[in-house]
Amino acid sequence: MSIATTFSWSLRHAFARPTWTLTEPFAVERKFPRPSDVRLAVDNLNLYINDAHILKNVSVSIPQNKITCIIGPSGCGKSTLLRTLNRLVDTNEGIKISGNVNFGTQDIISAKGSDITEIRRNIGLVPQRPCPLPMSIYDNVAYGCRIHGIRKKAKLDVIVRHYLEAVGLWEEVKSRLNAPANGLSIGQQQRLCLARSLAVEPSYLLADESTSALDPISSKKIEELFVKLKENYSIVMVTHTLRQALRIADYVIFMYLGEVIEQGPANEVFNNPQHSLTKNYLSGAFS
Amino acid sequence: MSVKLKFIEEKIARGFMLLSILIVLFFVLNVLYAVLRRGLPVLTWEMVSSLPGGGFYIGKEGGFLNAIVGSLYIVLASTTIGLLIAIPVVFYLNTYLKKTDRFAYVARIAYDVLFGIPSIVYGAFGFTIMIYLGLRASLLGGIIVESLLIIPILIRTLDEVAKNIPQDLLDSSYSIGSTRIETIGVVVRQIAPAIATATLLSIGRSIGDAAGVMFTAGFSDSIPTSLSQQAATLPLSVFFQLSAPQLEVQDRAYAAAVVLTVIVLILSLSGRFIMNFFSKNKI
Numbered sequence: 083m084s085i086a087t088t089f090s091w092s093l094r095h096a097f098a099r100p101t102w103t104l105t106e107p108f109a110v111e112r113k114f115p116r117p118s119d120v121r122l123a124v125d126n127l128n129l130y131i132n133d134a135h136i137l138k139n140v141s142v143s144i145p146q147n148k149i150t151c152i153i154g155p156s157g158c159g160k161s162t163l164l165r166t167l168n169r170l171v172d173t174n175e176g177i178k179i180s181g182n183v184n185f186g187t188q189d190i191i192s193a194k195g196s197d198i199t200e201i202r203r204n205i206g207l208v209p210q211r212p213c214p215l216p217m218s219i220y221d222n223v224a225y226g227c228r229i230h231g232i233r234k235k236a237k238l239d240v241i242v243r244h245y246l247e248a249v250g251l252w253e254e255v256k257s258r259l260n261a262p263a264n265g266l267s268i269g270q271q272q273r274l275c276l277a278r279s280l281a282v283e284p285s286y287l288l289a290d291e292s293t294s295a296l297d298p299i300s301s302k303k304i305e306e307l308f309v310k311l312k313e314n315y316s317i318v319m320v321t322h323t324l325r326q327a328l329r330i331a332d333y334v335i336f337m338y339l340g341e342v343i344e345q346g347p348a349n350e351v352f353n354n355p356q357h358s359l360t361k362n363y364l365s366g367a368f369s
Numbered sequence: 370m371s372v373k374l375k376f377i378e379e380k381i382a383r384g385f386m387l388l389s390i391l392i393v394l395f396f397v398l399n400v401l402y403a404v405l406r407r408g409l410p411v412l413t414w415e416m417v418s419s420l421p422g423g424g425f426y427i428g429k430e431g432g433f434l435n436a437i438v439g440s441l442y443i444v445l446a447s448t449t450i451g452l453l454i455a456i457p458v459v460f461y462l463n464t465y466l467k468k469t470d471r472f473a474y475v476a477r478i479a480y481d482v483l484f485g486i487p488s489i490v491y492g493a494f495g496f497t498i499m500i501y502l503g504l505r506a507s508l509l510g511g512i513i514v515e516s517l518l519i520i521p522i523l524i525r526t527l528d529e530v531a532k533n534i535p536q537d538l539l540d541s542s543y544s545i546g547s548t549r550i551e552t553i554g555v556v557v558r559q560i561a562p563a564i565a566t567a568t569l570l571s572i573g574r575s576i577g578d579a580a581g582v583m584f585t586a587g588f589s590d591s592i593p594t595s596l597s598q599q600a601a602t603l604p605l606s607v608f609f610q611l612s613a614p615q616l617e618v619q620d621r622a623y624a625a626a627v628v629l630t631v632i633v634l635i636l637s638l639s640g641r642f643i644m645n646f647f648s649k650n651k652i
Contacts, residue, residue: 168544170540170543170544173536173539173540173543175467175468175469199546199547199548200546202543202544202545202546203545203546206544206545207540207541207544209537209540209541209544210537211537213535213537213538213540213541215538215541215542215555215558216538216555216558216559217555217558225542225545225547226545226546226547229545229546229547229551230546275541278541278545279544279545281545282545282546288544
């Protein structure tokens with residue numbers, strides 16, 4: 083996507099009007115081949131940032147089609163772990179990693195070049211603060227498909243509508259698809275970010291405190307979406323709100339100072355924690 | 370500090386700010402008035418639409434269309450070249466290099482130094498290179514020197530804004546599988562207002578620059594038809610006519626200055642308009 087393309091999009095969409103109506107039939111088919119093996123497992127991961135030991139011997143395996151919540155006090159490495167899963171840690175400075183993170187048969191830590199973009203396409207991220215790209219609503223959803231080679235307008239129209247409907251945004255924005263995305267409310271922006279991630283057909287969704295910047299009603303909507311989406315996607319979620327984890331988690335990972343203290347199915351960890359730290363954290367002794 | 374004193378303090382501060390604005394406005398309006406008072410009465414359509422005749426510089430008929438066209442050629446070409454070089458540089462500095470990178474640090478200091486170099490030095494530098502290569506003063510030489518002059522301006526202005534692009538925005542783009550180079554679309558859209566400002570600054574600097582083009586672009590009485598011909602520029606035209614002894618020729622210098630001002634105004638407004646059109650999506 084060069085500057086020339088940028089300009090041509092802007093020009094085209096400044097004058098374009100939405101072309102379809104609600105009655106038109108449409109079907110969205112899979113655009114990218116689904117990897118045969120989509121298990122995500124972290125084995126003995128150690129991570130240092132400028133000699134500070136951030137993650138210590140972390141080993142977790144993420145269950146399929148479940149919501150996995152990573153809980154723990156601030157600064158315990160939850161976000162870093164999440165960002166390691168799709169190699170976004172690359173943008174940090176002074177990173178040193180050892181250990182294995184496997185996505186199917188692919189080793190994430192040693193991936194290079196197009197493998198990284200393929201991993202990131204398969205493992206989407208929903209950011210903490212809603213962060214729509216500086217484009218129209220339509221382009222925000224179509225952006226991912228465009229950079230992965232889908233450029234036909236008819237096909238993109240179908241994709242955009244499908245994913246906007248999937249996040250319940252279609253009815254709200256169908257009349258202003260070419261309006262700037264920053265005109266939406268914060269909650270709508272976050273759902274747009276979700277649609278943007280879904281549009282490239284990931285197998286995993288990483289949510290880094292995705293509801294912390296939202297008002298209660300918007301965050302409830304996002305939570306409901308996650309519960310609905312877990313049929314088709316595996317969701318890994320970092321959360322600060324214990325009650326949110328109680329509400330929607332199927333699997334819980336408790337971290338403390340860079341170590342995984344306890345992990346297991348949600349009802350076991352919440353109702354019968356094995357470790358005293360977990361007990362204290364769940365009872366609110368520290369946060 | 371009592372509540373009352375606070376408000377007095379604010380009033381005094383406001384007074385100073387207003388005073389500064391008025392001082393600046395006073396000088397700007399004075400310059401405009403001086404130029405318009407002497408330039409407007411003698412400015413005719415013939416002057417902007419015809420080439421200099423035989424005795425134009427001693428007060429005979431003719432105009433300075435050659436200088437207008439030469440200036441426009443040089444400004445538009447050098448701004449385009451400057452943007453094509455500056456945007457990738459800024460993109461590289463802010464996306465590929467980490468915040469504490471030594472190379473980025475050195476590069477930024479270098480651009481700061483280049484920013485402050487006077488245009489006559491660029492002119493002399495360009496002249497030396499042209500002698501070395503065996504080139505004569507030409508439109509191409511002028512374009513190259515003006516590009517060199519404005520590239521640091523563009524880079525520094527864009528860089529200050531690009532530094533503040535939220536990391537979340539870049540992460541969002543990466544996390545759907547775009548490479549860094551594909552992210553340039555996001556970056557360019559995000560810094561579009563800065564591109565407009567930088568373009569305006571550089572247009573203003575390069576169209577008003579006489580010293581840089583004096584040796585490198587030369588001067589001629591005709592419109593250049595190829596890159597290797599000499600080209601006249603408005604500032605030089607003003608300079609030559611102002612140094613003439615005849616009063617009417619000096620007045621014509623002011624007329625040329627009026628035209629220069631109007632061109633800057635038009636280019637600035639259109640640049641701003643175009644970029645605002647592209648920046649409506651900024652986060």
